[in-house]
Amino acid sequence: MTTEVRVPTLGESVTEATVATWFKKPGDSVAVDEMLCELETDKVTVEVPSPTAGVLADIVANEGDTVGVDALLANIAEAGEAGSATPEERPSAKAAAAAEAVSDDAKTVDVMVPTLGESVSEATVSTWFKKVGDTVAQDEMLCELETDKVSVEVPAPAAGVLSEITAAEGTTVSAGGKLGVIGGKAGASASASAQETAPAPAVQPASTGAGDVEDAPSAKKAMAEAGVSRDQVQGSGRDGRVMKEDVAKAVAAAASAPAAQTSAPVSTPRAPVSADDAAREERVKMTRLRQTIARRLKDAQNAAAILTTYNEVDMTEVMALRNEYKDLFEKKHGVRLGFMSFFTKACCHALREVPEVNAEIDGTDIVYKNFVHMGVAAGTPQGLVVPVIRDADQMSFAEIEKAIAEKGRRARDGKLSMAEMQGGTFTISNGGVYGSLMSSPILNPPQSGILGMHKIQDRPMVVGGEIVIRPMMYLALSYDHRIVDGKGAVTFLVRVKDALEDPRRLLMDL
Incomplete structure (x- = not known):
């Protein structure tokens, strides 16, 4: 019998936290109410006590991971079960089991966009930590998504090789959408990785079963003429495709209300910096509190x-x-x-x-x-x-x-x-x-x-x-x-x- 350790309620308007420190490691004995780990939100630090006595069987959320309220942190097994295998299948593995598709050559698992939270229906793929052909372990972080409220890390639902990336960096994806595919064997992705000498996300927008999705040509021309970058325009087309009218709206909004810019770093372009000055700069990511x-x-x-x-x-x-x-x-x-x-x-x-x-x-x-x-x-x-x-x-x-x-x-x-x-x-x-x-x-x-x-x-x-x-x-x-x-x-x-x-x-x- 195992007991789940979950993220406690973090307070009003706080929906996520970062795992700061684990005080125990898998295999350690724990007592009831003994501190297991510490979470950090943008306002306070929260300690998570053990809900029961036993042995820490496994850790699902590692230090540095971002977790939501009620997310699974770890599993605690009874003392007599300490030597058993992982007590319970990870939630990510359960979800992958329902979504996996089996081909003739190898077993594949789709990487899907997780639930993004209440009232949040879409996100932008900000960073891929892996490229096509890389070997990944189960629950290893594959990519990071950004919404208008939080950043969400997407773990690998299974071990294998990242054989395909279907949502490139900068692509807008919906909850439940497809991000990539993990193949069961290294050989299964050899042909795919051989065809792509550079990571597909850097040069290719999102692709789906219906084909590649690109911004409308008229929209690209309008952005070039207006001097508007792609990240300043919110696409209204299918899968976030930017249309010509979206560019017109962005230009009109910038002209009528320049003071309404948000505090996002991309809202104010940086002035040109010389190579000498750039070498003496230090870039530090803002804390969530800041x-x-x-x-x-x-x-x-x-x-x-x-x-x-x-x-x-x-x-x-x-x-x-x-x-x-x-x-x-x-x-x-x-x-x-x-x-x-x-x-x-x-x-x-x-x-x-x-x-x-x-x-x-x-x-x-x-x-x-x-x-x-x-x-x-x-x-x-x-x-x-x-x-x-x-x-x-x-x-x-x-x-x-x-x-x-x-x-x-x-x-x-x-x-x-x-x-x-x-x-x-x-x-x-x-x-x-x-x-x-x-x-x-x-x-x-x-x-x-x-x-x-x-x-x-x-x-x-x-x-x-x-x-x-x-x-x-x-x-x-x-x-x-x-x-x-x-x-x-x-x-x-x-x-x-x-x-x-x-x-x-x-x-x-x-």
Whole structure:
């Protein structure tokens, strides 16, 4: 009897992960809940425990493989079955058994496009790791597909020789489509490989049983005349074939909305680089977290009407209050008294008066939140994350400081869960810790407001008709002008300023 080890639920909107590390190898004994492997998503790291005690019979998803939710990672056999063969047929082998076709000369297996995920019906063949004539092992990676959401690696459904590639690099394929053919014997593909001295994918578009599929000649001519590359045009013809009208649509879209370009690297052509400069460059693939950050920030700019209003706050009273009570505060509560609790309290106070800054747009509705889940942006070695302090409006100064310290520590260690980064209603970003004097923060969708804190700097100010030196900080509120009017945004920022310049107003609820 065997037990399957599968990918656990990764969190809302997260559909795949990368196998980072296996702590066990086939043949090792494992106990219940003992850590087997670690998965990495674009946001968090997930540890996978053993669902039962026994022996790790085999590993289906190796380190570096991309896996979806509920995908098979490994099989665990009972201790008495440790010496048996692979406990269960791999899912890829099961699928291949249904799709394989037997010829007179050799047994062949078709390589098919796997299920791409909900609402995803097609993908583009980005890279072939093997060429025609290469020997492949079962579950060895053959090629990589790219969709508009994720990258999918396609493993070999059986061992043998890659005798044919039917979908070349750059070809658009549908779910369940045919990618290639694996022959059962090396000799079975000898004639095919002899006819192709260079890999067919590099010079040949996809071929099917009906023959080669190429872009329409009129489309090729139109692309050449317009100076449009093939990857800038979405084909609407059969098997992704580009038609003349597809080129016209791409040219019109580029002319009317150049700012609507996505964050994909191919959207902005590189400037010519000399050979000397190219030799000194270093190309590093973006991490999935960085790709997600880039996509979300661009989506925020495209979807919301972002506007920023500024003000400045005199930090004299807050700094004096903090200096007077910080030692007593730390002694009693076991946590340092920082500025973040003052800003969090001040924002919660202002959000009650200007509730639209704490709301969000859902279709044609405005959803007002009668609570404050405060997002606190934190920089980590992996990138920017925004842990959420829930019900911050109900917390004391000490509870807020403890929560921020704990979330910050977990963020730096990469231990935040998906639940800890979801559900925020407003965000505070403190660029001042890095020395920023002024900036315009970008919204954290679907939120309608974000407050930017900056560096505290002594500046000459006129107070009571005299010039005095005061510790000043610029504040920036970026807001979604679709829901927040200028009056509401300015009122919010003034209320934050008033509360910080006279912290007694927070106690009096003024």
